Structure formats: structure tokens, C-alpha cells
Amino acid sequence: MKFTGTENYVATQDLMLSVNAAITLQRPLLVKGEPGTGKTMLAEEVSQALGMPLLQWHIKSTTKAQQGLYEYDAVSRLRDSQLSDVDGGERVKDINNYIIKGVLWQAFTADQPVALLIDEIDKADIEFPNDLLREIDRMEFYCYETRQLIKAKHRPLVFITSNNEKELPDAFLRRCFFHYIKFPDATTMQSIVDVHFPGLKKELVSVAMKTFFEVRNLPGLKKKPSTSELLDWLKLLLAEDIPAEALQTKDNKAAVPPLVGALLKNEQDVSLFEKLMYMQRTNR
Ligand SMILES: Nc1ncnc2c1ncn2[C@@H]1O[C@H](COP(=O)(O)OP(=O)(O)O)[C@@H](O)[C@H]1O
């Protein structure tokens, strides 16, 4: 089992190496990186390339570790017990009917090896990663309500992503293989653009990429545009049939390039960019 990239996803050599290291070690792959650097997509593409179904768990600030294991729906059981005509009361007797299986339960009991994505783990509260340590380590947990030990038939391939909003506990980190997806350099970005827009006019791409990296390198920018935002912008430029010349500053009357709202998401950044464009124009 080895990951060698896919035709939809541009994986650098070191990223492929990390994926394969996690597979070899049978440890979760912890992927960090700026938003939009392809962390979620990595899990989708690897699972597809290796022919494994992907179970996804998108973490929110309110997500609890227990929800990934199972939840006991006591309220429904109580309601059913009061309405004794439900199945003649048969359903209520079996507690299994009120156990809602979480993604880990599903992953552990799947008949074939699966991939499991725990997406944006840093969204949850600080205890969340610690609460999952044992399950991820031992690949088993106990369901008290049914007195069952749920043990993984096959060890799932686990991907954990983080946007770095919170630090993760050391005990948790020790159990993972870590990879930081660096922001793509111009060559890698070119390949990513090619994957999404094959046959796009070279000139438009090169001017758009130049503008994009200029924007990203602006000192003091509040929010740097990401890969997915560049792709959005290119999509819009294509849809609106905007020529490469319109993006160049030379005789352009407009303060900023068209549809720059795809890249810049707040007014301070837009005005910063306007200043840069103004300086470029007056220097010529
Ligand atoms: N290496 C890559 N190859 C191809 N497309 C990419 C790559 N990285 C990012 N993208 C594009 O950017 C989008 C956002 O990626 P995503 O996985 O959602 O980022 P993240 O989870 O890191 O925020 C993807 O849907 C894809 O279109």
C-alpha cells in the first residue's frame, strides 16, 4: 500500500513520503498548514487512490470526543416507552436500538480497511484530543450501555487536520506522524492550476499568478489569499472572459485588478493593495 499522488491532486515528494510513513507506522497523519492548502482534499485523494472508503468527521467547537464513539439516545427510548404501541414495545427492550454509532465505531467495525478523517481538530476544545488518545492508540473502546468492547477489525488510516488555531497536547502529538503542508511555491502552484484548468491561456495564468504572489507578499496583510482563492479568482476571470492585459497595471485606470474580492477579504487589505498598485503605476 503506497500513495503516489493522483491526477487531481498535486502532492509534493515530501508529502507523499509523509503519507507513506504514516501508513508504515500505522499512526495517524497529522496535517497542518494554512487554510486552503489541500489538507482535507489530501485525505479524500489518498483514500481514493488506495481504494479505501473515507469516513469524515468534521469537528466544530461544540464537538465532543464521545460523539465519535457513540451516543445513547435516552430521550427517544423514554418517548417510545411511553408510547407502548411502537412495535408493541419490542423496540424499547433492546438498548441497541438507541445507540447512535459515531464515525470511530463505524470505522472500527467496517469489513474492509477504511480511511478516517478527523478534520480541523483544533476547532474543538482543549480536552478533545486527549479524550481520543486511548481510542486512537489501542483502536478500541468500551460501550457501557451495551457492555460491548468495540475493537477495530482493521486499523483505519487516520488523517487529522489542523489549521493551527490551538496547540495540541504533547501526549497527542507523540502518537502522530506530522506533516506541515508548506504554501506552494510558484512551480507547484502552476501544477495545481494546471490540474484544475488544463489548457488555460499561459499568459493569463502567469499574470494572475504574479498578481497573486504580489498580494500574498504584501507586508501587513491581514489575511493572505490561499490556493483555493486563486483557483476561484481564475475561474471568475475565465467566466467573465477577462484578458490578461486587464490584470496588468500599466495603463489600467482601475485601482485594483478585476474581481479581486476573490483574493482579498477585508477593506484594509484592499486599500493596502490599492497603494501597492498606485506605487507600481507611478514608478513606471
Ligand atoms: N495540492 C493540490 N492539488 C490540487 N488542488 C488543490 C491542492 N491544494 C489545494 N487545492 C485546491 O484547494 C481547495 C481547498 O483545499 P482543502 O483541502 O479544502 O484545503 P484545507 O483543508 O487545507 O483548508 C481544494 O478543493 C482544491 O481545489
Ligand SMILES: [Mg+2]
Ligand atoms: Mg479543510
